[in-house]
Amino acid sequence: MAKSYVSATINGEQTEFLCETQQTLLDVLRDVIGLTGSKEGCASGDCGACSVIVDGRLVCSCLVLGVEAEGKTITTIEGIAQGDHLHPIQQKFLEHAALQCGFCTPGLIVATKALLDENPNPTETEARYWLAGNLCRCTGYDKVIRAVMDVAAEMRGETVG
């Protein structure tokens, strides 16, 4: 089976790759391109560790075929920081200790980015439901949600006590 040629914009860079039809975008990111920040926790769309943003929409990269990436603009965890400047979400996750093992963290940060892009002022309930597709087994979500609420306030220009 011949591989397909795919061209996509990944984290702002024009990227070309070859992939087989059955390879998911997650397979491509991790095994073809070498962007291993997106994690495979389930390969069935149930854990969110592989979350990426495709053309502005949050998706599980394990539920997208690599060939479907043709012409798309994709942001992965590796594209969230600007150079050596952490994104405020990343900074708040650090300050709030919103991670323990760190395996689900890339997916949570990408999902939080998508949340705040769409809704800069989420309630705690909205944040919890938005992130319900990102399983975290370490934190009990408490510090994650606090980090999300805090960074949302900061990005709105408010300060939270």
Added chain:
Amino acid sequence: MNYIASDLKVVGTRPIRPDGVDKVTGRALFAADTRAAGMLWGKIKRSPHAHARILSIDTSKAMALPGVKAVVTAEDFPDIASEEAFVGEGPMNFRDLALNVMARGKALYEGHAVAAVAATTQAIADQALDLIDVKYEVLPFVIDVEAAMAPDAPILHDDLFTAGVTPVPTKPSNIAKVVTFKKGDAEAGFKDADVIIEGRYTTQPVHQAYIEPHACLATYSPDGQINIHASSQGHFMIRAYTAKLLGLELSDIRVNPAEIGGGFGGKTLIYLEPVAVALSKKAGRSVKMQMTREEVFRGSGPTSGATIEVKLGAKKDGTIVAAKQVLKYQAGAFPGSPIGPGCMCGFAMYDLPNVDVVGYDVVSNRPKVAAYRAPGAPITSFAVESAMDELALKLGIDALTLREKNAAKNGTKTHYGPTHQNIGFTAVLDAVKSHAHWKTPVKEGQGRGLAVGFWFNIGGESTATVHVNEDGSVTAATGSPDIGGSRASIGMMVAEVLGVPAERVRTVVADTASIGFTHLTGGSRVTFATGMAATQAAEKVVDDLKRRAAATWEIPVDAVEWKDGKAYPAGSNAGAFEPLDLAALALKAARTGGPIAAEVAVNAQGAGAGFGAHIADVSVDKETGHVTIERYTAIQDVGKAIHPSYVEGQIQGGAAQGIGWALNEEYIYNAKGQMENAGFLDYRVPVASDVPMIEAVLVEVPNPRHPFGARGVGEVPIVPPMAAIANAIRSATGLRMVDLPMSPPKVRAAIDAAG
């Protein structure tokens, strides 16, 4: 030295963890993130049967498939003799471990590994698995623990005879072991009781459900040296087990600890590494293996399901005069359930005169259980703490008061032997009493439950090194995989001793060839034991720095004091010298004795037991049986919180896992003994919208055996939630739920049964 009463500058603060930036940017390398040149993909063929004799395995078609480079079966591994070892978090028999890694003769559960392949791509490896022809004779199987104990149950192991009974049995049994603990005279105690409570409780196996599946990359070199890159709770454990299972020397295996994506006890034993090494040896190439989520559920260890009977006898004033428990823990396909801790932990919180506990370790056709956070304790405590609630109701005594009245204190002799020392249970109960959650009336329509929990915590062997680099910055290295922030806590303790900011110390996890033996990350031991080694190494460095300053100033070493990261002359008699900081002393290192470094290896004792109390408020949808956790508070004696944020995180995470255990998590089997819900869709761990904020309250009763007073914190918080929630449901509905999980159908059925 002991710093418990000291004025601390770093310990107790909340700096950003040293590995944090890597983890929020995706740079951190977990086990599956590493590649090697020419790497092959290894995959495991697993038994579809719960119990079957393996008649033959034909691998010829798989080997003939282009791209397949190696196939292995049990024939490719040494046949290990039975040998008990204590390398992990509990007793382990190497023969059982070997048989679990690759079935020999019989497949003992659905998902049991029977063969493995290595191929150039994952797709080819998958195809090759289908081409391996295994002929089975399907055998009768048994899943449930009590069914496995029945006299006519299908027997898993012909050579398993019940230990702990006399006379020694002559007939094989699925009961691997009977454990008994007695204190006083329980029967006499019950005769003396005014009130007796009896109950029978069941729990289901639950998986640790770490989000990172098991993975490794192994390279076998022609000279016999092996390099393994894997995530686990102990790379020395991987080295030891892999060497044992393959008949190799430890020095020929080097294990590099990858970042670990959660373990909770489940990564304290091995599944893939010996297989990857065997495939690599056969193929002459590196082999990478990673489990699918389905394999994680079917092939790696959950913790036991169990049946527990509890009987409590008390005087009218609430004094418990007798307690009895019968525990039957399902071990999976090989002996080794956490029945021992199960027998000990249920009553460990109380000062009881008469106790009688019997425990059974029972094999059945399920995956071999692995440690899961306070192994055994949550199960026994669900039963005991539910019974305590019933006792309080029957006596008309407040749930907290009943516990206060019977609480274990310093000097209380436990039913399993040791006497409690330096425990903070009373302080925990005091904290419950004064907490706003406890004092706030329960909201209309809701119920409130209280439960307490205990875990031993362990110490043990650890090695740490502290290096002052040429510029005066500091590197600390340990052999403990960092599962939830231990690099931060260890670096902070080193920084405190050295008198420098936390950021000045970079902490790394060193591989098995680069640091001395370190027992695995389990038993809540790392901040305690490895922290102790690192603290002592830092102290040795300080002593050395003082000696060097003394030599520079040509004054006696006891005339030098170390303060805030600098050597000072100790008082005016010592002379007038400008203080020397780390950078200045590092600059002089070559002239004052060479590199500044210290290594300390300890076998830490006195871990300091942990106690916790959880308060849960719930509401129950009486039509659907759905339980909502409305408010949750977890109070725990943590000794001393080195990095309070990560201590809180442990408590919150443990509570959330307990909420999952309480409400929805379970293994569901079909009539063929196959797991029906091997995925995150139907194995329902809590999601963000399932839980409220979990308030973690840190009670600090210092552990005098640790330089900073720390005690283990990671395991206690999973012990109380199941009973706390069951007691809250009881309070909301009047119904006593005795079977976990308390899922909506069960709650609705209980409501219907009550009319």
Added chain:
Amino acid sequence: MSSLSYAAPTSVDDAVKLLAGASGLAKVLSGGTDLLVQLRSGRLKPDLIVDTKKIPGIIGIREENGGFVIGAATPGAEVEAHAKLKAAWPGVVEALDLIGSTQVQGRCSLAGNLCNASPAADSVPALYAAGAIAVVVGSKGKREVPVEQIPTAPGRTSLAKDEFILEFKLPARPARASDAYLRFIPRTEMDIAVVGCGISVTLNEKGVCTAARVSLGAVAPTVILVQAAADVLIGHTLDADTLAKLDAAAQAAAKPITDKRGTIEYRTKIAGVLARRVAAIAFDRASGKTNGKAH
């Protein structure tokens, strides 16, 4: 080696030709949230995947004759963001919105949910209740099919090999008409429905129901329309007696199985519970009392 091909045709004709000409198993790819899971698990081994998302009109929402036309592959998140559609058909929108996570919402589609033919699909009971029409295209041209005629059994549909759904039509709404959907799951998110229920009603000025459609999910091999339950509503306000009858009718219609997600007994009871709760929301919405989210 596997020989899975992929094509992303840019017209209905090309797609139909590809499907008609496929030598082995061909699968239509919309959002892929079910298809990719089935591929990865090995349950499904197709020879060709036809990605329909590049076909003009298959993604997007437009108003037509007072009703709405929803492109078959429009992702859930895009449907959820359509304020006018949401105002007219809140039940359909909330049902689609309940499928999976935010991530799944970025991909999942009405066509995929319907054609996966799971009895537990969330959006399907709402589509049944809404009386939605599927516009099916194939070698023989275009045909309009009531959605309830698409699924025939678990995993099976009435579509021919060369057919796929291009779009869905939701009719124009009279005054005082609305709908609602609820599903019961053990958690708060991420689960497959144990039972689902969709109800669409039209009321007169006195709050008496003049038209109703009631559907149940996960209580039979396919989603079912329950005429008996609709009959209970028609001609009545939603008083206690009507609710009790509705509960009974829903329970009577439920013929579930026991599986890992629920038992016969439990599912049957929950069908009644949900029918009452959904009816209450739909009636409230139709009478203008509320238009909020049901969950």
